Amino acid sequence: MEIIHTISALKTVLTPLQKAKSKIALVPTMGALHKGHLSLIKLAQQQADIVVCSIFVNPTQFTDPKDLEKYPRPLEHDIKMLSDAGCNLVFMPSVKEMYPSFPKPENWHIDLGKAEFLLEGEFRKGHYQGVTQIVKKLFDAVNPDIAFFGQKDFQQVLMIKNMVKHFNMPVEIISCPIIREEDGLAMSSRNIHLSETDRKNALVLSKALQYVKDNFDLLNLAQLLENAKGMINETNGVELDYFTIADGETLLPIENKTAKYPVALVAAKVGETRLIDNMLLGTNSA
C-alpha cells in the first residue's frame, strides 16, 4: 500500500493507471477508521481496480473549533487498518497542500439547493460549503471514476451529488449502508469521546429511529414523532437537536406516508459529543 502526501505525487502514480483504463475508486475519510469505513473500502474493491482512501481532517467543514481540535487522529492505527484491508493507496495531505493560503479562506461558494440549510446545515452553518469544497479538491486530485460515502451522513451524500451535478463531474457517487455496533449504535469516529454512561444513553438514538421504522405503517406521523422525541427527551444526558421524518430528496418533513423516499433523521448531543443517525423507512428500506 502506497502512502502519498502531495497532489503531484498522487498524479504521478495515478495517471499511468488511468491511461491504462484502470477503474479508480475514492473513499474520502477524516481518519479514526472503524468498521463503517472498512465497509466502504470493501464495496469500493468490488467495483473498481484501484482503491484510494483519503485521510484528511478538513478544517473548513468544522464550525466548532473545539470539535476540530479534539477530532481523533490515530494515524498509525488507520494505516494498519487500510493496509490489512488491501487498500491500494492512502492520500494523507497536509492542510497547506489542500489549502495553500490557509488560514486565509479561499473563495468558495456554490449553490447546493435549499436542503443545504436544513438539519445539519442549520446546526453547523456553512458545513456543506466546507464539505463540498474539500470533496471537489479531492476529486480534482484523484480523478476517480466512482466515490463511496456512508448513508450515515445522509445529507452529505445529497450535497455531494448536488456538487457533482453543479460541476458536471463524471464521478459516480455511491451511498453505502450504515454499519452499526451489535446493540444498534451507528459506528462513528466521535463515539470514542463517549463516556460509559454516554455510550449507554446514545443507544436511544438508534432505538428511536428503529421505533419509527417498526411503527411506520401503524401510527400517524404526529404520533411517531411525538413518541420518538419523547424517548430521547426522557433520556438523561441526551440533548436533541432535531428528529424528523423527511423526504430523502428534499429533506423537508413529509406530510403523509405516500412519500416516495421517507427517512427518519436524528442529531443529538450525548454528553459533550454530538452524534447523528438515520434510518430509511417504507417498504424498500434496509
Ligand SMILES: Nc1ncnc2c1ncn2[C@@H]1O[C@H](COP(=O)(O)OP(=O)(O)OP(=O)(O)O)[C@@H](O)[C@H]1O
Ligand atoms: N457507521 C458507518 N457506516 C457506514 N459508513 C460510515 C459510518 N460512519 C462513517 N461512515 C462514512 O465514512 C466516511 C468518512 O466519515 P468520517 O471519517 O467523518 O467518519 P465518521 O465515523 O462519520 O466520523 P464522525 O461521524 O465522527 O465525523 C463518510 O462517508 C461517512 O458517512
Ligand SMILES: CC(C)(CO)[C@@H](O)C(=O)[O-]
Ligand atoms: C466527506 C469528508 C471526508 C469530507 O471531509 C467528511 O465529511 C467525512 O468524513 O464524512
Ligand code: BAL
Ligand atoms: N462524517 C461527517 C464529517 C463531520 O462530521 O464533519
